[in-house]
Amino acid sequence: MPPLESIFRDYSRSDAEHSDRSAGDRARHRQKVRESIRENIADIIAEESIIGKDRDRVIKVPLRGIKEYRFIYGENAPGAGQGDGETRPGQVVGKTGKEGQGKGDGQAGDRPGIDYYETDVTLDELIEIMFEDLELPNLERRALRQIPSDRAFKRKGYRHVGIRIRLDKRRTARQRVMRILAARHRHANERALEDAARALEDAELNELDTDTVAEDEERERRFPFHQDDLRYRHVETDTKEESNAVVMCIMDTSGSMDTMKKYLARSFFFMLYQFIATRYRNVEIVFIAHHTEAREVTEEEFFHKGEAGGTFISSGYLKALEIINERYHPSLWNIYAFHCSDGDNFDSDNPAALKSAKELSEVCNLFGYGEIKPLGSRYYESSMLNVFRRLEAPNFHSVLIERKEDIWPSFKAFLAKDRIKEAQ
């Protein structure tokens, strides 16, 4: 047997830094993760945890699309393990889907070999992906109504002329220095020539004056600013369109709105707000809670305070109109209003509700009504959907939400109705 040999290769920093060979595969994997999230976005946003959270929050998203499937054994496959010396039959050693399984690689999995996989994304990323998924080409192309607002003082380069106050001293001084250097260079080359010329001139004129010499020297020493040195900051008035939008969340908080219904409403408002926030620079949000009368409330109160009593839907709409009149004039604001209710309105209020809804849809870009009826309850309760069917406004949309899976499709349908008023 020949003697055993060995070779050592020391760690080399540059090698290690250049050897990020998994970069390509990682990028491709991330791309697939994103695709997978997009495919399952409806499930993910229907999860309660993302509603009402701030945008930097990290959420765990289960990935279904990029599992690596193989033929594996299922649950009835027994396994073997090692105990601490005291193991007795009947003892519970673990959970299906947790440790205690034959595969000792320490990864959580549903069952051995099951590729359970989830990733972290920030809410912000998710919202971005969410709107990529919206795929509403009409909406994308339509410029949302923007109101021009002058944002002055946007710098744009330098000019030779301008007003005094915008003189850029630093650049001006620099120009002068450049000119000095250029002049010196020229002098060195041309002085001899010039001197000769001047001598000739002097001889001809024979009129040598001591004053001129002094002036000459003075000119050498001083090097004044010239018109060409001056540099002014150029400022353009930025006429970028400013856009304001207000989201009016109107919700029925009467006794019949239980937690589940509020949760569905909340999901819808959340998405609406997030969507509007991506489209407009300045977005405000107004919460109006109503039962038989309406109040403007804080977000906290809006979702968490239950009230008792009957329902006058018209009260909510009138309150919204009032607020719009006071604070959000339609010529300056894009108004998105959405109302969630379980549709259990007093019959006597229906004509008034219809009338105020009509008025509201006239001032809004988009006005929607979502009737929340958890599955099965719609047969014995009254519905406003029938009432609003008579409302003929192109930017009005009513949806029926029965369970959380409905939120995403109805949201898409709602946005498709967005009407853009001509800029005034």
Next chain:
Amino acid sequence: MANYELKDLVEWDARVREKVAEFGLDCYTQEFELCDHFGMLGYMAYSGMPSHYPHWSYGKSYEKLKTLYDHGVSGLPYEMVINSDPAIAYLMRDNTLLLQILTIAHVYGHNDFFKNNFTYRTTRASLTIELFKAHALRVRRYAEDPSIGIEKIEHVLDAAHALSWQCRRNLAIRKLSHSEQLERLVDAAHPKPDPFHRIHARAEVHEPDIRKVPIEPDDDLLLFIRDHNPFLAEWEKDLLTIVDEEAKYFLPMMETKIMNEGWASYWHKRILESLELEQGLHLEFIVRHNQVVRPIPGQINPYYLGFKVWEDIHRRHTNPTPEEIKRDGAPTKSGDAKIFEVRETERDSSFLRRFLTEELMREMDLFKYEARGDDLVVDKVSDEEGWREVKETLIRNVGAGSIPVIRVEDADFGQNRTLYLKHAHDGRDLQLEYAEKTLAYVGRLWGREVVLETTLQGKRSLLCYNERGFSMRALK
């Protein structure tokens, strides 16, 4: 940060090598490369190969490893050795001197095992690096080909990866060629010579179907599809070849995990004990060794199990108890001779079957568990009544035993070019969701309907995948 320099390692390595030669280990030339944790993560994601074809799943595995490492869920291995000639080992440069010495000794254990265990004969160690490089080169070329591109490659590779372990288990057994199979078929069909044929009724002769494809059920799913789907492009066939070759390269490692880790641990212990380490290093050695070779309750630690069995084999041949002599007879070989023989001729399943004794199982408190509802409940322990069943369960779960055996029965089922697969059911049902998705991958590669016969909850069932999607029905 590290308490050594490269020259220290070289010196210690020379001392370890002396011992390696003294003990009679037979190794390939060994290359060591020091790397940091990024390098190690990268090598781990690509199974240690210096070059490997790209696929997103390796990016996924890198991210997963990195996340687990960053969050402290799992540490990194001290080393990683690849089966090639010369053998290549990566050492974590942040490890302490003692860990490096221990790792170097451990690496020689693996090296010896790769060179001598019979399952590795088929891996052609001297060509390993070149093989993987060639694979990478070919896949990259297809990716750059404007008529192919990465998307199409992934379409094939995703499916091929899903089926890569559906191959022959024991590569030392030669696969019969088509003509040999045919010969066997015809031979079997001939009536047996009967000396009393005059008085016996003539045996009925069944004419064999010599046109059936395959003649004998075929284990190599990828290769079968490659050879029998006429609509695959050459590059697609090549990708299937690549995936199959790689799986067969790694199969021996899967099949000898317990033996291999146990063997390396056994030798690092013996080598380090013989090095006469100074006290400080010796104490650290004891701590580290016990960390590596420790029971993990509820699981099977291959290092521990393998180590215990190797030690036990050695002990039974050098210092048997009177009961053992009474039961097995006096040992005919020395302990060393025996373990060297075993390391050559066994793999995990046979190793455990032959050398895991009832006493050892009891000492290690091995048990069998089953799922009941959401809980995993101990079903049998290693007592007089249960140990055989525990052992059987363990053996079934080692190596490729945890992968269902699925064979191609017929490539033209119902004269319809339907691929008929059959799961060799051994009491363990397939996981249905995974079976469904994986069958779709078979369908993707086969291009026509595929059916899989299996048994689900005691009922023979047929899973089908065709252009209408997945369906399932019970068989009579």
